[in-house]
Amino acid sequence: MLDGVTDPPNLNGDEQAAWRSFVEMHHLLHRHLGTHLQREFGLSDSDFEILVNLSEAPGGRMRAFELGQATQWEKSRVSHHLSRMEKRGLVRRDSTDARYPDVVLTAAGLAAIKGSAPANAARVRELFVDVLGPERLAALRHMSNDVIATIEDHMKQESR
């Protein structure tokens, strides 16, 4: 029904196909990794993202707004998700300053990320790193960084 609307001059067939393959690749990777994290470790992809960020921070500790920057989630999503993780004992809020509490990885949270990260990394290797091989992986890294830089430029211009 949309012939001539989404196609030329905007995107030709090859461009459209490349874009859709890229989106599909990401979607399948994300879903496949998420399914296994949930099934094997009882972690959602959002849990995992928070745990990875905290586990890489000095002392396993970050401000909530830093987690928001790292995940690029909306503030309300960060807050709600941290509350759910706190109830499950994976993180705790450390309220030296009640207005701006730190978020701290608990022993249970550290155990959860240590238990799940190797299996997740092994899947990333098997389904992505080894399928592409080192040369194509390096090329993709450059492509990604070029696109990231372009979008960041746009975002800067828009926020002026």
Added chain:
Amino acid sequence: MLDGVTDPPNLNGDEQAAWRSFVEMHHLLHRHLGTHLQREFGLSDSDFEILVNLSEAPGGRMRAFELGQATQWEKSRVSHHLSRMEKRGLVRRDSTDARYPDVVLTAAGLAAIKGSAPANAARVRELFVDVLGPERLAALRHMSNDVIATIEDHMKQESR
């Protein structure tokens, strides 16, 4: 805190960096396109995905389960999202067979996708297609299809 846990032998520094750049590229593209669809056309990325699928189907009509396959959303998410879009007049359910209603693009839905798709495609061109250029875009399409094929193989084996 996780040195030696997520790193070798699972992923070395270059592999990790490439993976993270790829995920970040997708994330920024998705968010940037979504922000503009919402701001300029009042459409969420989920609305847009449903509208694109319907607009490309014969007669602007699909079964709900076909939309589920196309979007790879859970059945409940498809159902809830279609209810919200129906209330806004973008789609309607055509219940010749009440148990398996077709989902049909309305005139308003067609206008919404016709209005928004060209601007979205122009952004995909500007931030992705033109940044990569034709050779790298073709290489990325091949990479994507290789990864997709590998995951689909895994999914087949797991469902046996």
